[in-house]
Amino acid sequence: MFMFLGLFVSFITFITTYHTVQKKYLHVGLSEIAWLEVSLISFSAYGMPALAAYLCEFHPMYLDLGTLVKEGGVIGLGIGAAFLLPLYLQTRRPVEARRIFLKLLRLTLLAIPISGVALYSDLNQLLDRSEASKHTVEIFEPYQVRDGRGSAQKVDIKPDPKIYYLIPRSLEISYPLYQKIKHKQRVEIEIYPGFFNRPWIESMK
Numbered sequence: 001m002f003m004f005l006g007l008f009v010s011f012i013t014f015i016t017t018y019h020t021v022q023k024k025y026l027h028v029g030l031s032e033i034a035w036l037e038v039s040l041i042s043f044s045a046y047g048m049p050a051l052a053a054y055l056c057e058f059h060p061m062y063l064d065l066g067t068l069v070k071e072g073g074v075i076g077l078g079i080g081a082a083f084l085l086p087l088y089l090q091t092r093r094p095v096e097a098r099r100i101f102l103k104l105l106r107l108t109l110l111a112i113p114i115s116g117v118a119l120y121s122d123l124n125q126l127l128d129r130s131e132a133s134k135h136t137v138e139i140f141e142p143y144q145v146r147d148g149r150g151s152a153q154k155v156d157i158k159p160d161p162k163i164y165y166l167i168p169r170s171l172e173i174s175y176p177l178y179q180k181i182k183h184k185q186r187v188e189i190e191i192y193p194g195f196f197n198r199p200w201i202e203s204m205k
Helices: 002-026 031-046 048-055 065-091 095-108 111-126 175-181
Strands: 134-138 145-147 150-156 168-171 188-193 198-203
Touching: 002 031, 002 048, 002 111, 031 065, 031 095, 031 134, 065 095, 065 111, 095 111, 134 198, 150 175, 175 198
Parallel strands: none
Antiparallel strands: 134 188, 145 150, 150 168, 188 198
8 A cells, every 4th residue: 555655755846846837837827827737736646656556567466457457547638637637627728828838738647547446445444443254265376477667476276165256367467476385285265355356365384
């Protein structure tokens, strides 16, 4: 969970960029809306620690990561739109202000969905007060595959009629976990249901 680190990065981003952004808008007579851009940039920075953790393979495991990414991305775009719309309405007329808006849009368009996914994941875990369910499952030998980041580690779960609806047949795991369980035949998995019904794995040992 990277919420507190993300909030710290957002806070530092806010206090270090506010005066610079305010001066930029002061030149076009719109200094009163500087806080909107600074807030948007700060939110965009929120997801950077989670992205770094994902690229370094130090991240929470989800049973359905694809759905989490889609839903979190939509949430991020919604939050971004809440800041971008009033900015657009205020900057659409002065030519220089419009250029500022377009530059901001290019800078934040990719980061906004990432921050949305990070926030959605953090809240899904932080607000989850349910007890974990423990399952002992048989696994096949973990293996490595190539992906967009270079390589990834996966483990295939042997089918079990009692829990097949909870655990997918294949899970992506971190490299340290891969090293830990690569010679095992059975592992114990602790699964939390998630506040938003997006189950995540607390541990695998």
